[in-house]
Amino acid sequence: MSAPRDAVLAVVVALAVVFQAVVFRFISIDGVVxxxxxxxVVVAAIARGPEFGMITGFCAGLLTDLAPPADHLAGRWxxxxxxxxxxxxxxxxxxxxxxxxxxxxxxxxxxIGTSVFALSGVVLGDGALPIGSMLQVIVISVLWDLMLAPFAVPALLRLFDEARPGRLVR
Amino acid sequence: MARRISGRGPEQDRSRRMLGLFVLACLTLITLDARAGASSPLNPVRSGVGSVLGPVEDATATATRPFDQLAGMFRSNRSLRGDIATLTAENSRLRSEVATVPLDRKRLAEYDALSQTASETGYSLVAAHVIAVGPMQSFSRTVTIDAGTSSGVTKDMTVINNDGLVGRVVDATSSTATVLLIVDTTSVVGGRLGTNLEIGFVRGRGTLGDSGRLTLDLVDNAVEPSRGDVVVTWGSKDGVPYVAGIPIGVVESVVSSPLNSSRQAVVKPFADFTALDVVGVVVPNGTHGDRPVITAGGTP
Structure with a gap:
């Protein structure tokens, strides 16, 4: 993988983490954005397979765990x-x-992602809510992501496809 | 890799192995962070990420602030909104004044409380904007404010707004700070009932919005909190992490179960956590930083 392409992907991941905390707070439903x-991460995995998906997931998750408003145990996202x-x-x-x-x-x-995060909170006793409120949060977040997906997925997919290493020039 | 044959077998093996490695890495991180507690080796990393992403968040918030106001322009014109903001601010100031009157009266009646009331008017504040809100998907209620150690804001400082107590600073970088809201499930605040000075602990329930409520457990279970009682902070030693006398909320209902040894009161917080914008961080008197320090309680 070449360095400039990695840099572009790193910027995309960092912007995603910043935007969901800063910009989306204006449209949050009960705090869910x-x-x-x-x-x-989903688009990265669709574009380039499980290995790249896992690497992107690890980096994006770690950044979400460490970026300023986060206060839970690092490594959960x-x-x-x-x-x-x-x-x-x-x-x-x-x-x-x-x-x-x-x-x-x-x-x-x-x-799956939100549920795994919620379950890890229950297991670790780190900021867990009653199951009812957790389910409510998970349902709202799935609906949000479904609403955003038709716009975000094609755009991101094109970006990841273009940044694919070893891709033949048309 | 030498064994790169066409076919899915080895590739699947490889991704499984990678999954195992990554899961192990995550579990190691979680364990490190959980076991080491305050001296976690991840804290330097966390503040490093904070000092890089903090300014980015700040810049994004500044860039998107006009859009937020634009949304408001559609609802009513600018001058009306200005009037409403002024009146709302005045209303909440008066409300918190009224709310603390019973407490102040009680305090005055108590001989030694006079000096304490006097000292309470001496709080200094650093004003800050909320620039980022932790997503509810993380199940913790935290926000980032745009004031950090360069403005004199450090860990374990009380954060308030016009209406009442907001939370405390849990982490600070040079330009930003992370505030744990009192509605978070891990937040515990020492509270005092305004009418009879009974003390208890106010815990967050993790939800905000209209249903966002706090739970008050009184230390003395013979005391019955009544509806409409105002709860204020009782304060800790040297005002760390909470200074005394800040209104938290009002008792909405009382739940007592025979199983529980103590009575629980449901407290409606004064602060509106869905619309946090300008907050004040209580700093020690004589703090100097890169932004002005406001002296609170200017009214005699």
């Missing part, structure tokens, strides 16, 4: 997004078959 970092990257990478052929499938995969990934 679209999970842009998760969508970036990284774990959730690594799993998302792996699982989405496994179904990437299906996800590429139609735009509708890609949106559905985002929804499923959002549910």
């Amino acid at each position: 679209p999970n842009l970092a998760l969508i970036v 990284a774990l959730a997004l690594v799993l998302v990257g792996f699982l989405v990478g496994r179904v990437r052929q299906d996800a590429r078959s139609s735009p509708l499938m890609a949106v559905a995969v985002v929804g499923a990934a959002s549910f």
Whole structure:
């Protein structure tokens, strides 16, 4: 992988983390915002497979864990997004078959990612809510991500495809 | 890799192995952060990331602030909005004044409380904007403010706004600080009932918005908090992390179960956590920083 391409992807991931904390707070529903970092990881995994998805997931998750407003144990979002990257990478052929499938995969990934994060909180006793409120948060966040997916997925997919290493020039 | 044969077998193996490695890495990180607590080796990394991303968040917030105001322009014209803002601010100031009157009266009645009331008017504030809000998906209620150590803001300082207590600073970089809101489930504030000075602990429930409530556990379970009682901070030694006498909220209902040894009161916080913008950080008197220090309680 070449350095400039990595830099572009790193900037995309950093912007996703910053935007979901700064810009999306104006449109949050009960504090739940679209999970842009998760969508970036999903698209990375669809574009280039589970390994790249896991690397992106680990980096994006770690950044979410460490970026300023975060106060939970570091590594929890990284774990959730690594799993998302792996699982989405496994179904990437299906996800590429139609735009509708890609949106559905985002929804499923959002549910899995947020649930893994919530469960890790329950296991570690770190900022866990009652199960009812957790489910409510997970449902709202899945709906948010489903709403954002039709716009974000094609744009990001094009970006990742163009930045693909070893891609033949047209 | 030498064994790169066409076919899916080895590739799948490789991605499985990678998954194992990454999961292990995450678990190691979580364990390190959880076991080491305050001396976590990740704290330097965290503040490093904070000092890089903090200014980025600040710049993004500044760049997007006009859009937020633009949304407001559609609802009503600028001058009306200005009037409303002024009136709302005055209203909440008067409300908090009224709310603390019973407490002040009680305090005055107590002989030694006079000096304390006098010292309470001496709080100094550093004003700051909320620039980023932690997503609810992380199940913790934290915000970033645009004042940091360069303005005299450090860890364990009280954060208030016009309406009442907001939270405390849990982490500070040079230009930004992370504030743990009192509605977070890990937040515990020492609270005092305004009418009878009984003390208790105010815990967050993790939700905000209209249903965002706090739970007050009184130390003395013979005391019955009544509806409408105002809860204020009782304060800690040297005002760390909470200074005394800041209104927290008002008792909305009282829940007492025979199983629980103590009574629980449901407290509605004064601060509106869905619309946080300008907040004040209580700093020690005589703090000098790169932004002006406001002296609170200017009214005699």
